Amino acid sequence: MALWTLIGLAEGTATTRWPLKPGPDGQDGVIGMPRLEPERCDAGCSICADVCPTRAIALAEERLDLDYGRCVVCHLCVEVCPTDALTESNNWAFGVRARDDLRTDISVTPVARPSPSRHGFRRSLHVRHVDAGSCNGCESELQALNNPFYNLHRLGIFYTPSPRFADLLLVTGPVTRAMLEPLRRTWEAMPEPRWVMACGTCAVSGGIAPGGPCLSGLEGVFPVDLYLPGCPPNPAAIIEALLMFLGRMQQRLQRGRMNDK
Amino acid sequence: MNVAAQRHLDRSELEEAARTLRVQGGRMIMLYAAPEAGGTQNVRYVSSRSGIGFDIWVVPADTAIPSLATIWPLLGWYERETADHRGIVFSGQPEPFSLIAPLRSAEEADLRRLPDISGDAVQILPFGPVRAGVVESAEFSFFYIGEAILHYVPHLFLKHRGMEDRFAGQTPETGLVLAERVSGVGSAAHALAYSQAVEAAAGTTVPDRACYQRVIVAELERLYNHLHYLGHLADTTTLKVGHAEGALLAERAKQINARVTGSRFLRGIVAPGGMRRDLCIDGLASALDELRQQVHQYIKRLDASESYFDRLATTGLLPREIAFDQGATGPVARASGLDRDLRRDHTYAAYADPDLAFSVATHETGDANARARVRIAEIENSILMIQRAITLTPTGKIRIPCLPPPNREALGWAESPRGTLIYAVHFEEDGRLARVKIKSPSFSNWRVFPYTVHNTNMMDYAINEASFGLTIAGCAR
Numbered sequence: 244m245a246l247w248t249l250i251g252l253a254e255g256t257a258t259t260r261w262p263l264k265p266g267p268d269g270q271d272g273v274i275g276m277p278r279l280e281p282e283r284c285d286a287g288c289s290i291c292a293d294v295c296p297t298r299a300i301a302l303a304e305e306r307l308d309l310d311y312g313r314c315v316v317c318h319l320c321v322e323v324c325p326t327d328a329l330t331e332s333n334n335w336a337f338g339v340r341a342r343d344d345l346r347t348d349i350s351v352t353p354v355a356r357p358s359p360s361r362h363g364f365r366r367s368l369h370v371r372h373v374d375a376g377s378c379n380g381c382e383s384e385l386q387a388l389n390n391p392f393y394n395l396h397r398l399g400i401f402y403t404p405s406p407r408f409a410d411l412l413l414v415t416g417p418v419t420r421a422m423l424e425p426l427r428r429t430w431e432a433m434p435e436p437r438w439v440m441a442c443g444t445c446a447v448s449g450g451i452a453p454g455g456p457c458l459s460g461l462e463g464v465f466p467v468d469l470y471l472p473g474c475p476p477n478p479a480a481i482i483e484a485l486l487m488f489l490g491r492m493q494q495r496l497q498r499g500r501m502n503d504k
Numbered sequence: 505m506n507v508a509a510q511r512h513l514d515r516s517e518l519e520e521a522a523r524t525l526r527v528q529g530g531r532m533i534m535l536y537a538a539p540e541a542g543g544t545q546n547v548r549y550v551s552s553r554s555g556i557g558f559d560i561w562v563v564p565a566d567t568a569i570p571s572l573a574t575i576w577p578l579l580g581w582y583e584r585e586t587a588d589h590r591g592i593v594f595s596g597q598p599e600p601f602s603l604i605a606p607l608r609s610a611e612e613a614d615l616r617r618l619p620d621i622s623g624d625a626v627q628i629l630p631f632g633p634v635r636a637g638v639v640e641s642a643e644f645s646f647f648y649i650g651e652a653i654l655h656y657v658p659h660l661f662l663k664h665r666g667m668e669d670r671f672a673g674q675t676p677e678t679g680l681v682l683a684e685r686v687s688g689v690g691s692a693a694h695a696l697a698y699s700q701a702v703e704a705a706a707g708t709t710v711p712d713r714a715c716y717q718r719v720i721v722a723e724l725e726r727l728y729n730h731l732h733y734l735g736h737l738a739d740t741t742t743l744k745v746g747h748a749e750g751a752l753l754a755e756r757a758k759q760i761n762a763r764v765t766g767s768r769f770l771r772g773i774v775a776p777g778g779m780r781r782d783l784c785i786d787g788l789a790s791a792l793d794e795l796r797q798q799v800h801q802y803i804k805r806l807d808a809s810e811s812y813f814d815r816l817a818t819t820g821l822l823p824r825e826i827a828f829d830q831g832a833t834g835p836v837a838r839a840s841g842l843d844r845d846l847r848r849d850h851t852y853a854a855y856a857d858p859d860l861a862f863s864v865a866t867h868e869t870g871d872a873n874a875r876a877r878v879r880i881a882e883i884e885n886s887i888l889m890i891q892r893a894i895t896l897t898p899t900g901k902i903r904i905p906c907l908p909p910p911n912r913e914a915l916g917w918a919e920s921p922r923g924t925l926i927y928a929v930h931f932e933e934d935g936r937l938a939r940v941k942i943k944s945p946s947f948s949n950w951r952v953f954p955y956t957v958h959n960t961n962m963m964d965y966a967i968n969e970a971s972f973g974l975t976i977a978g979c980a981r
Binding site: 247248250251257269270271272273274294296315316317318319322372373374375376377378379380381382383384385386387389390391392393402404406416417419421422425426429450451452455456457474475477 | 633634635636637638639640641661662663664665666667669670674677678681682684685686687688689691732743744745746748749751752754755756758759762763764765766767768769771772780784805809975976977978
């Protein structure tokens with residue numbers, strides 16, 4: 244019989260100290276959302292908008308607008324851009340409270356939904372996850388949060404099997420019509436105060452899969468309190484978004500622009 | 505078309521051809537409907553003959569086609585799926601009801617959901633689609649008495665996204681973005697099978713450097729998937745530390761993926777014509793060395809845990825005949841004694857290079873233990889192949905232009921971590937995609953899985969399901 248517990252203890256701590264203290268976030272090398280510098284664009288050029296499979300880039304009055312809520316991080320735009328207006332970045336911490344903060348369009352003013360105070364939940368948040376049609380990339384990263392490297396529990400955030408015990412409904416996938424009713428019933432079973440998170444680009448906007456058997460993510464389904472695009476968002480991005488939501492970290496993206504670390 | 509033979513069959517010749525294929529030792533793979541010029545459609549049957557290649561039979565679908573589900577049971581789901589989506593009638597289908605379409609009436613719901621099982625002690629447990637833990641959505645119906653499961657029916661298409669239809673009208677490069685998002689944990693295999701299909705349609709020969717890099721990427725995917733699998737299996741046998749260690753090893757493998765390709769899921773790297781960027785292999789060999797030792801220790805500890813072995817041995821027995829008839833694939837098939845692997849049988853990328861030291865692991869017992877043993881052998885072989893491929897990778901170009909001429913069609917395939925993955929691509933006059941069919945390994949293995957659940961017991965269910973290593977996104981698409 245292997246002495247699992249003893250050997251496990253002897254191996255020491257596998258968990259990162261990040262984000263509470265300096266330490267690795269585990270995302271070395273991860274390519275994040277593309278960076279847009281519209282001042283570098285050639286007038287009238289729309290090659291990137293033409294190639295974007297999710298119409299995340301739109302040409303409006305000779306200015307490019309990028310909606311990170313639709314971006315699936317395929318980087319086709321970066322490959323075709325002739326002037327380096329779109330470049331690769333390592334930015335992935337895109338959790339925001341207001342949907343419009345994901346847009347570079349400066350003509351809109353982001354307003355977060357007035358949601359109940361999270362004050363009493365800062366160090367104890369229970370999350371019910373529902374897969375509403377994802378490709379399982381998001382699930383893979385959500386499961387990874389419970390591995391010893393991230394160890395989500397240490398931050399006071401827990402997955403709960405029952406919606407009755409849940410504070411936050413975390414939704415992945417573009418919301419298929421067949422999953423709409425189970426999703427609604429899960430939400431209705433949650434006690435108030437309750438919040439909703441759209442996790443991954445599909446849940447934010449429909450991603451690659453709006454239309455046909457799918458809706459456009461949570462748009463028009465529930466009021467959403469926390470948006471995190473990404474395809475899929477990596478575990479560190481999910482941690483940052485949740486801690487930001489609980490008031491324990493700063494929101495890094497404002498009006499589609501990143502306040503770099 | 506990159507197949508051994510494509511021939512047109514009349515529907516009256518179909519059953520005879522299907523029987524002959526069995527006698528000759530061939531194997532049916534799938535069927536799908538494709539549009540033809542003039543607005544008609546026909547059905548293509550894809551089969552394989554070992555050492556020869558894939559065959560395609562084209563059968564007109566203007567009137568009912570005889571069902572082949574009694575000769576090749578694995579075709580049952582493909583026929584029902586094609587009936588749902590394309591309105592084609594398969595006469596004599598033994599399960600003549602919808603597989604994917606939402607239920608239209610209570611009668612249809614009864615027909616699909618509830619076999620006629622009754623008795624005082626028989627209970628029905630509907631489970632899902634929202635289940636405990638962070639899992640994919642699916643609904644399961646158990647008919648049971650106490651601990652004993654009499655019958656089991658999974659409903660797997662609540663998250664059907666219509667992925668195949670989304671390819672219509674896409675360019676080869678935007679189609680790639682879709683392919684990578686059919687099943688997230690199979691992104692690299694999907695990109696590879698799709699790219700190879702487009703390359704075959706275009707007649708492109710991929711540069712050698714890209715071929716070896718594709719082996720590295722494909723085996724990195726197998727590695728993190730199989731490590732996750734072992735952790736999950738340990739979880740279902742309540743080996744908590746074993747679960748944590750397996751999950752940690754999978755995390756380390758994903759972090760290696762990110763350093764090598766920029767993506768934890770190996771996305772955005774394989775593309776039609778080669779690779780989108782060079783791999784960053786600095787430090788990969790030493791990182792793998794370290795991982796190999798940790799994995800080795802982990803597996804040694806699993807092997808020394810009797811409680812773990814006791815829960816796996818004889819659990820979820822899949823006899824070889826059922827595995828073959830119902831279409832089991834990948835490690836599940838190999839654990840039931842079926843010696844099939846696309847990397848060897850229909851070789852691609854650089855797998856034909858003997859210096860890679862590729863070997864196919866099989867097992868005879870067909871239980872959960874055999875399925876785990878096959879994957880353990882594959883983990884070891886994958887690490888070895890990546891290390892060999894690093895030194896064998898030649899210098900040179902990594903990508904060449906790849907634009908298929910109008911109206912071409914082709915197959916592309918890859919042995920994904922879960923088994924046979926095939927893309928059939930058809931192009932339009934304007935060079936855009938007209939139709940894409942995806943034969944995914946989880947679609948095949950979910951069809952097989954219930955045969956290992958009927959007449960077993962509740963305590964073994966979670967272990968058995970984990971031992972299959974299934975995804976629902978891959979099945980539902």
